[in-house]
Amino acid sequence: AQKVTQAQTEISVVEKEDVTLDCVYETRDTTYYLFWYKQPPSGELVFLIRRNSFDEQNEISGRYSWNFQKSTSSFNFTITASQVVDSAVYFCALSEAWSNDYKLSFGAGTTVTVRA
C-alpha cells in the first residue's frame, strides 16, 4: 500500500503565482517524520524540511511554507510568488519510527513548471 500520495502529477503556473503541493500520508506509527525534497533538472535531491509527528506547528522559510495537519494526514507545501528557479520535481516522503534505519517512503512526486 502506498504510504505517501502526491495526487498532483504536474502543476504549471506563471511566475509570481502561488502554488500548493498536496501530500497525504498513511502510517500506524505515532512517531514518524515527514520530509519535502526538491529535485531540479540537474537531478540532485535537495532537502527542504523535516517535520516530526509531535510538532504540528506550521513553518515558513522565505517563500516556502508548510501546513502539517495530523487530523487529515496531510503535509502540504506552498511556494509563494513562484519563480522560474522553482521549476523542479518535489517529493514528499515519510519515515516511520519502527524503521531503525529511518528508511524513506517517497511519493510519486509533483513536477512544478514556472513560466516566465
Added chain:
Amino acid sequence: GAVVSQHPSRVICKSGTSVKIECRSLDFQATTMFWYRQFPKQSLMLMATSNEGSKATYEQGVEKDKFLINHASLTLSTLTVTSAHPEDSSFYICSARGPYQETQYFGPGTRLLVL
C-alpha cells in the same frame, strides 16, 4: 554542512562490464547509507540500506549479486553494478545519514548508460 558527493556523475560502459559508483559523506560520519534507483519521470526506488561495517540489506526484488554494496568506512559506500546490461541503465542516487539523525542527505546522482 551535510554534504554528500557521488562519483562518477556520468558513466557509459559496454554491456558485460562492471561499474563502481562511490558515495561519500564529506562533512559528517554516515552510519547509514542508502542506494536508490530512479527511472525517468518516476520516483526513487530504494535498492538497499548499508550500515558501516555490516552487510547491506537489500529490498525485495533487488539482486544482491548484481548490485554489490560495500560500506567500509563511516564516510564511504560503494555500489558496484556487475556485468551491466542495457536494462541497468538508470539514475543511481545515494544518501547518507549520521548517528541519531532522521534526515537523509542525498548525493548528486550517477547516470549510468550501458550500451
